[in-house]
Amino acid sequence: VAMAHLAWRLAQRWCPSSLQVISFPVVQLHLNRTAMRASQKDFENAMNQVKLLKKDPGNEVKLKLYSLYKQATEGPCNVPKPGVFDLINKAKWDAWNALGSLPKETARQNYVDLVSSLSSSLESSSQVEPGTDRKSTGYETLMVTSEDGITKIMLNRPTKKNALNVEMYHEIMHALKAASKDDSAITVLTGNGDYYSSGNDLTNFTDIPPGGVEEKAKNGAILLREFVGCFIDFPKPLIAVVNGPAVGISVTLLGLFDAVYASDRATFHTPFSHLGQSPEGCSSYTFPKIMSPAKATEMLVFGKKLTAGEACAQGLVTEVFPDRTFQKEVWTRLKAFAKLPPNAMRISKEIIRNREKEKLHAVNAEECSVLQGRWLSDECMNAVVNFLSRKSKL
Numbered sequence: 426v427a428m429a430h431l432a433w434r435l436a437q438r439w440c441p442s443s444l445q446v447i448s449f450p451v452v453q454l455h456l457n458r459t460a461m462r463a464s465q466k467d468f469e470n471a472m473n474q475v476k477l478l479k480k481d482p483g484n485e486v487k488l489k490l491y492s493l494y495k496q497a498t499e500g501p502c503n504v505p506k507p508g509v510f511d512l513i514n515k516a517k518w519d520a521w522n523a524l525g526s527l528p529k530e531t532a533r534q535n536y537v538d539l540v541s542s543l544s545s546s547l548e549s550s551s552q553v554e555p556g557t558d559r560k561s562t563g564y565e566t567l568m569v570t571s572e573d574g575i576t577k578i579m580l581n582r583p584t585k586k587n588a589l590n591v592e593m594y595h596e597i598m599h600a601l602k603a604a605s606k607d608d609s610a611i612t613v614l615t616g617n618g619d620y621y622s623s624g625n626d627l628t629n630f631t632d633i634p635p636g637g638v639e640e641k642a643k644n645g646a647i648l649l650r651e652f653v654g655c656f657i658d659f660p661k662p663l664i665a666v667v668n669g670p671a672v673g674i675s676v677t678l679l680g681l682f683d684a685v686y687a688s689d690r691a692t693f694h695t696p697f698s699h700l701g702q703s704p705e706g707c708s709s710y711t712f713p714k715i716m717s718p719a720k721a722t723e724m725l726v727f728g729k730k731l732t733a734g735e736a737c738a739q740g741l742v743t744e745v746f747p748d749r750t751f752q753k754e755v756w757t758r759l760k761a762f763a764k765l766p767p768n769a770m771r772i773s774k775e776i777i778r779n780r781e782k783e784k785l786h787a788v789n790a791e792e793c794s795v796l797q798g799r800w801l802s803d804e805c806m807n808a809v810v811n812f813l814s815r816k817s818k819l
């Protein structure tokens with residue numbers, strides 16, 4: 426009953442406006458230069474070029490760019506098909522899936538060719554944000570920049586309080602993998618806008634695959650396990666710059682960061698019981714160790730929201746700064762850290778993390794398996810329906 430109610434609400438709310446997004450005229454593309462092979466550098470240049478286009482190339486072309494980018498970086502589409510109500514993600518999935526088994530190299534070449542044809546037909550700007558060494562484009566939900574030895578991954582859905590939709594989970598994993606291999610010394614996760622993150626996007630529960638809610642829950646648990654695993658295994662110092670309120674998984678993951686700096690405007694809230702869910706991000710293990718079992722219970726079981734000062738007193742936050750000077754003070758400090766010898770930092774982190782790695786992966790697996798069951802519970806479904814039908818907020 427809850428899911429039927431949910432589906433009806435979503436059909437009412439989303440169908441008309443979402444359809445507009447994919448109703449642009451088809452643009453004919455001529456991508457027959459597959460004999461040539463674009464290098465990784467050409468591909469990266471093309472990604473940067475796309476960001477500089479002044480005119481919107483239209484949704485058909487953007488879908489083509491998206492599908493070629495995914496095929497070039499991840500290979501053939503093997504993610505579950507979004508549900509019928511999730512029109513935008515379904516259009517993207519269809520475009521990617523239509524590329525079948527096109528080899529990665531060909532997709533990369535086609536992407537470069539397409540961008541080149543766009544750049545010559547549409548006026549482009551050569552202006553690059555001053556002071557930016559490198560800007561990674563191709564992300565829809567993130568802004569990733571690398572400068573002064575720091576790779577900054579910024580959650581970029583400010584109008585949704587940086588809620589993590591399925592695409593954002595994938596993009597964060599991709600950005601972390603890229604950051605682990607780039608030449609930066611440290612990596613930072615932060616949020617754009619007034620929130621750090623409102624946690625899992627509750628609309629993730631709505632696009633039900635043909636296999637039903639069981640399949641959805643199973644896929645969700647696989648995704649979550651892989652996602653949290655990337656944080657457990659991340660090899661460089663990973664720092665959270667918590668610019669505003671943090672909810673759910675954005676809080677629990679903090680136990681896997683190497684330092685957490687917070688604005689005094691930030692709050693820390695894990696309302697899992699209210700949502701009929703249970704802790705993730707290894708917090709069932711890290712939080713009791715960080716703050717004592719009783720304090721962890723207040724947060725993870727009773728959903729007590731902590732101020733930044735309280736979270737710092739409990740050891741979850743490393744230091745709190747006044748919001749007025751937060752960005753300036755934190756980035757000055759991070760730039761100094763990033764000048765330290767990178768290999769020494771990496772090796773020191775490895776020694777600290779290696780003692781715990783096996784345990785953390787085991788905890789992650791157990792938490793995901795418990796959550797898989799929780800997502801099928803009436804308690805959870807009712808909480809999601811209540812939020813989506815605007816009957817309740819945190």
Ligand SMILES: CCCCCCCCCCC/C=C/C(=O)SCCNC(=O)CCNC(=O)[C@H](O)C(C)(C)COP(=O)(O)OP(=O)(O)OC[C@H]1O[C@@H](n2cnc3c(N)ncnc32)[C@H](O)[C@@H]1OP(=O)(O)O
Nearest residue numbers: 585586588623624625626627629641642645673674818819
């Ligand atoms: C089977 C499922 C598989 C899923 C895939 C795997 C996923 C792994 C999951 C890992 C487990 C994670 C658990 C969690 O993170 S639990 C925490 C979940 N978060 C919440 O419950 C927060 C819900 N949001 C709120 O209560 C409020 O929005 C908030 C207090 C954060 C802010 O309130 P405020 O009044 O200031 O702002 P609005 O509510 O108007 O928000 C602005 C718009 O943003 C949308 N929004 C905000 N947060 C979320 C969210 N978490 N999910 C979806 N949408 C969110 C909100 O709806 C507004 O949108 P509109 O402007 O379009 O109305």
